[in-house]
């Protein structure tokens with residue numbers, strides 16, 4: 001078997017005495033798409049932050065193309081992260097073009113102004129933003145447009161892996177669908193892989209091929225999305241699926257943690 005793009009091996013994170021992530025392992029192949037699901041507090045974000053280098057694991061390893069990458073710059077050229085709230089992650093004083101240009105300059109100092117402008121235009125098109133919005137400040141953009149900018153900025157580094165942490169959770173449902181479509185298209189166009197962190201099972205099928213279900217810091221089930229969501233083998237996964245709002249859903253069926 002070929003080396004996965006990302007291998008998370010036996011990851012453990014302890015905050016003071018609290019075990020937030022406990023012996024978690026999973027892989028993402030090059031160009032693949034893995035969802036990490038679970039209710040609030042299950043350890044998803046902690047895993048994502050360790051993968052991107054924002055947090056240090058207590059033990060275990062994160063391998064990128066079979067290698068532990070400690071150099072921040074090298075890691076950033078492979079892994080980029082998209083957060084839930086683009087308004088917090090974008091510089092309020094920076095217009096869209098400069099926001100993207102800064103990343104391009106950081107990752108390829110040799111790139112000249114003309115090529116940089118062409119690449120910015122390409123990125124705006126990739127994320128479905130009108131070229132005229134290149135001169136807009138974040139406050140002049142809608143939530144969906146801001147998240148498109150955040151995705152374009154992450155893709156500007158030409159990464160092999162995007163870690164998306166609840167990247168559509170703050171958006172209206174109709175805008176969520178647009179951003180999910182954009183993510184599907186962007187993956188097809190660039191070959192970038194996704195580690196898609198979400199508490200919302202209804203978005204998983206749309207974007208991901210594989211899924212890991214976490215509970216209390218541990219992986220309780222994993223496999224292809226179709227198999228796990230259609231025929232879950234773990235009771236917790238079954239309850240998580242039953243708690244997804246759909247016609248006929250009642251709050252009393254929401255997931256219980258006993």
Ligand SMILES: Nc1ncnc2c1ncn2[C@@H]1O[C@H](COP(=O)(O)OP(=O)(O)OP(=O)(O)O)[C@@H](O)[C@H]1O
Pocket residue numbers: 015018020038039040041042043044045046047199
């Ligand atoms: N810096 C920290 N210090 C102490 N405890 C933490 C810290 N970060 C996370 N935790 C705890 O670790 C557990 C897992 O948190 P984490 O954010 O990874 O879960 P999650 O599944 O992503 O949930 P959510 O969707 O609510 O963010 C939680 O109980 C959280 O309170």
